[in-house]
Amino acid sequence: MNDEPKPAEGLSEAFLKRAAPDRAAMEDLIVVPFFAVVVALLLGALAMLATNVDLATVGRSYVALLVGSVGSFNAISETLTAAIPLTLAGLGIALGFRAGMFNIGAEGQLLIGGMAAVIAGFSFAGLPAVVHVPLVLLVGAMAGGLYAAIAGWLRAATGAHEVITTIMLNLISYRLVDYMLRLDFIQREGRSDPISKSVLGSAELPRILTWLDPNLRLHAGVFLMIAAVIFIHWLLFRTRLGFEFRASGESPDAARYAGMRAGLIIVLAMGMAGALSGLAGANQVSGVLGRASPGFSAGIGFDAIAVALLGRSHPWGVLLAGLLFGALEAGGRQMQVDAGVSIDLISIIQALIIVFIAAPLLVRRLFPWGFRKPAPVAKE
Amino acid sequence: MLSFNRVLAPAIVATTLAAGTAASAFTACQVTDTGGIDDNSFNQTAWKGVLDAQETLGVEGRFLESQAETDYEANINSLVNGGCDVIITVGFLLGDATQKAAQANPDQAFSIVDYAYDPVIPNVLGQVYATDEAAFLAGYLAAGMTKTGVLGTFGGINIPPVTIFMDGYYRGAMYYNAQHGTEVTVLGWNPETREGLFTNNFESLDDGRAFAQNLYDEGADIVMPVAGPVRLGSAAMAAELGGDTIKIIGVDADLFLTDPANGGVYLTSVTKRMDSTVTEVIQRAMDGSFKGGVMVGTLENGGVALAPFHDMDAAIRAELKAELETVRAGIIDGSIAVDE
Numbered sequence: 001m002n003d004e005p006k007p008a009e010g011l012s013e014a015f016l017k018r019a020a021p022d023r024a025a026m027e028d029l030i031v032v033p034f035f036a037v038v039v040a041l042l043l044g045a046l047a048m049l050a051t052n053v054d055l056a057t058v059g060r061s062y063v064a065l066l067v068g069s070v071g072s073f074n075a076i077s078e079t080l081t082a083a084i085p086l087t088l089a090g091l092g093i094a095l096g097f098r099a100g101m102f103n104i105g106a107e108g109q110l111l112i113g114g115m116a117a118v119i120a121g122f123s124f125a126g127l128p129a130v131v132h133v134p135l136v137l138l139v140g141a142m143a144g145g146l147y148a149a150i151a152g153w154l155r156a157a158t159g160a161h162e163v164i165t166t167i168m169l170n171l172i173s174y175r176l177v178d179y180m181l182r183l184d185f186i187q188r189e190g191r192s193d194p195i196s197k198s199v200l201g202s203a204e205l206p207r208i209l210t211w212l213d214p215n216l217r218l219h220a221g222v223f224l225m226i227a228a229v230i231f232i233h234w235l236l237f238r239t240r241l242g243f244e245f246r247a248s249g250e251s252p253d254a255a256r257y258a259g260m261r262a263g264l265i266i267v268l269a270m271g272m273a274g275a276l277s278g279l280a281g282a283n284q285v286s287g288v289l290g291r292a293s294p295g296f297s298a299g300i301g302f303d304a305i306a307v308a309l310l311g312r313s314h315p316w317g318v319l320l321a322g323l324l325f326g327a328l329e330a331g332g333r334q335m336q337v338d339a340g341v342s343i344d345l346i347s348i349i350q351a352l353i354i355v356f357i358a359a360p361l362l363v364r365r366l367f368p369w370g371f372r373k374p375a376p377v378a379k380e
Numbered sequence: 381m382l383s384f385n386r387v388l389a390p391a392i393v394a395t396t397l398a399a400g401t402a403a404s405a406f407t408a409c410q411v412t413d414t415g416g417i418d419d420n421s422f423n424q425t426a427w428k429g430v431l432d433a434q435e436t437l438g439v440e441g442r443f444l445e446s447q448a449e450t451d452y453e454a455n456i457n458s459l460v461n462g463g464c465d466v467i468i469t470v471g472f473l474l475g476d477a478t479q480k481a482a483q484a485n486p487d488q489a490f491s492i493v494d495y496a497y498d499p500v501i502p503n504v505l506g507q508v509y510a511t512d513e514a515a516f517l518a519g520y521l522a523a524g525m526t527k528t529g530v531l532g533t534f535g536g537i538n539i540p541p542v543t544i545f546m547d548g549y550y551r552g553a554m555y556y557n558a559q560h561g562t563e564v565t566v567l568g569w570n571p572e573t574r575e576g577l578f579t580n581n582f583e584s585l586d587d588g589r590a591f592a593q594n595l596y597d598e599g600a601d602i603v604m605p606v607a608g609p610v611r612l613g614s615a616a617m618a619a620e621l622g623g624d625t626i627k628i629i630g631v632d633a634d635l636f637l638t639d640p641a642n643g644g645v646y647l648t649s650v651t652k653r654m655d656s657t658v659t660e661v662i663q664r665a666m667d668g669s670f671k672g673g674v675m676v677g678t679l680e681n682g683g684v685a686l687a688p689f690h691d692m693d694a695a696i697r698a699e700l701k702a703e704l705e706t707v708r709a710g711i712i713d714g715s716i717a718v719d720e
Contacts, residue, residue: 068458072461074457074458074461078454078457078458081454178580191539192538192539192540192543192574193537193538193539194537194538194580214484215457215460215461215481215484215485217453217454217457284450288450288453289449289450291476293449293473294537294580294581295414295448295449295581296449296450298447298448298449298450298451299448330454333444333451333454333455333458334458336443336444336445337409337442337444337458337459337462338462340442342445343444343445343447344445347447
């Protein structure tokens with residue numbers, strides 16, 4: 001970290017540098033995340049041992065983690081179901097990183113997008129599903145995008161730092177959702193707690209594996225996730241707008257001198273990032289929950305920051321990181337059932353991964369050989 | 381809810397379960413709500429029912445904690461695939477997810493705490509509690525004990541199994557007023573408008589502290605938090621101020637016993653014996669008498685009760701204790717209505 005006088009900004013810039021690095025740092029990109037995951041799993045085992053879990057149970061836990069994430073149709077279905085919103089919101093954060101914005105607000109954008117999607121989902125009775133589902137997703141994306149654009153506009157117009165404004169917008173969104181869920185036209189009939197009406201059948205993302213087993217929850221959002229990864233990759237690396245995003249992220253001054261409209265780029269980048277988070281929210285209410293209630297964001301917007309960091313802000317990297325976090329979530333459940341180990345351990349492992357990603361020097365120190373010859377290790 | 385919070389949460393790794401050795405052991409599985417298995421009250425009491433069954437009936441028990449409500453359906457599903465003989469879901473908020481899973485898996489026995497389906501689902505046994513009967517006694521006691529004439533309460537989420545505590549508490553205090561001509565007021569809940577103070581979560585200890593502090597600032601000297609582990613924050617705040625300034629009434633479990641560190645602040649607890657109903661459900665599933673429907677815990681059958689006063693016993697006037705006995709008898713024989 002450099003000697004930046006303002007700590008908040010210095011920190012976020014250091015993160016940005018790591019999250020959206022240049023080509024020369026590429027070797028870092030694969031080796032550091034790989035070792036971060038390995039070390040996190042090892043330390044997770046130590047944490048278990050330190051809390052009086054015997055070695056056999058530790059072994060059973062990690063077997064269960066593997067079985068629960070990829071060991072059966074149900075496991076794969078759960079992994080993918082959990083990965084979809086993480087990847088979508090992670091793409092949004094990654095896009096922001098690329099454009100030089102540290103968007104902490106995915107959680108709020110996801111909530112606002114999800115709320116808008118729920119309203120669109122229970123209104124408009126009689127629409128065919130082919131119209132209703134895309135409408136719900138579009139409404140969710142637009143609401144999330146507009147909400148994030150507020151932070152972008154504040155940054156462009158007043159210089160207010162997006163880290164601060166998005167955190168504040170998160171807090172506003174929590175209370176806004178609480179409030180909206182108590183409105184007569186949103187709240188479910190006959191309930192006094194904050195819970196929305198259920199979305200109509202025509203607004204639900206269809207579950208695609210129920211022909212195998214009615215309990216499989218994987219839904220059509222998985223195609224949305226893949227399409228979004230391809231689209232963001234194309235946008236970032238094949239279009240002029242993407243070039244402007246990346247140029248602004250690498251060097252705002254150079255971009256400005258080259259005639260790029262800095263303010264517009266900031267607002268657009270934030271808006272698109274928010275749209276992806278909003279899409280993640282719409283995906284949750286339309287594909288998984290079928291309704292909204294105060295906690296429906298479930299911390300996905302924050303986990304997505306870790307996903308974007310782990311994926312090094314590269315769309316395919318984000319997809320892989322999203323799948324890994326989805327696997328940890330699905331496997332963690334199995335771990336608790338089979339080995340009786342608390343699911344909190346998964347949070348610890350996720351946190352350790354982030355710690356090691358954020359501290360590449362530590363990883364280099366721990367695994368010096370990994371960096372002298374990065375290629376063979378990375379291929380493992 | 382925030383993943384960063386979860387990370388900071390104590391690195392509790394659940395104790396290894398007493399794994400049944402026989403492959404054919406009867407397995408009872410439980411899904412908690414977001415409060416967690418170690419919340420000292422709601423989920424922990426229900427889990428105690430499974431532990432008791434492990435002890436007395438020799439079953440094997442497993443649990444899955446929900447970290448967010450997006451987990452409910454997934455958690456139930458992983459237990460459906462996990463060879464459970466009966467799946468017990470803990471809490472009203474799991475109502476939708478339990479219904480869905482029960483209908484998709486009609487051969488699996490389910491039981492849910494705090495939810496009754498109408499019409500009955502043939503493979504789901506609901507466990508509900510007339511908590512207002514016991515809370516009525518707590519309200520009566522609190523009204524007799526308050527020095528400021530102001531009582532407080534707050535809830536986790538505005539759902540029937542929470543507000544039924546607050547209804548009983550409020551009406552018990554009003555009944556005391558009617559009997560003694562006093563003017564004790566209750567802050568935090570209005571049974572007519574169904575509005576009151578709610579933290580909107582069952583997790584935040586900070587909220588527990590802040591809500592109790594607000595009520596204390598408004599003059600309340602006895603507070604009943606109905607929010608699972610949230611009240612640990614209230615109890616800690618009360619312990620700092622000293623048990624003489626503000627007292628806490630516990631809910632679900634006898635908190636004097638489950639939270640001994642703050643034992644001095646609990647006036648009493650409104651217990652909801654989920655442990656005994658859960659054990660009963662497991663018993664029924666084992667002997668084959670299990671069928672869908674509703675089980676109701678009342679003052680009369682011991683499903684709900686007012687806990688012993690423990691250290692506070694000496695501070696409570698003998699005549700107040702006698703009155704409580706009379707009120708209790710009146711509720712049981714129906715001469716005192718708790719719901720009006």
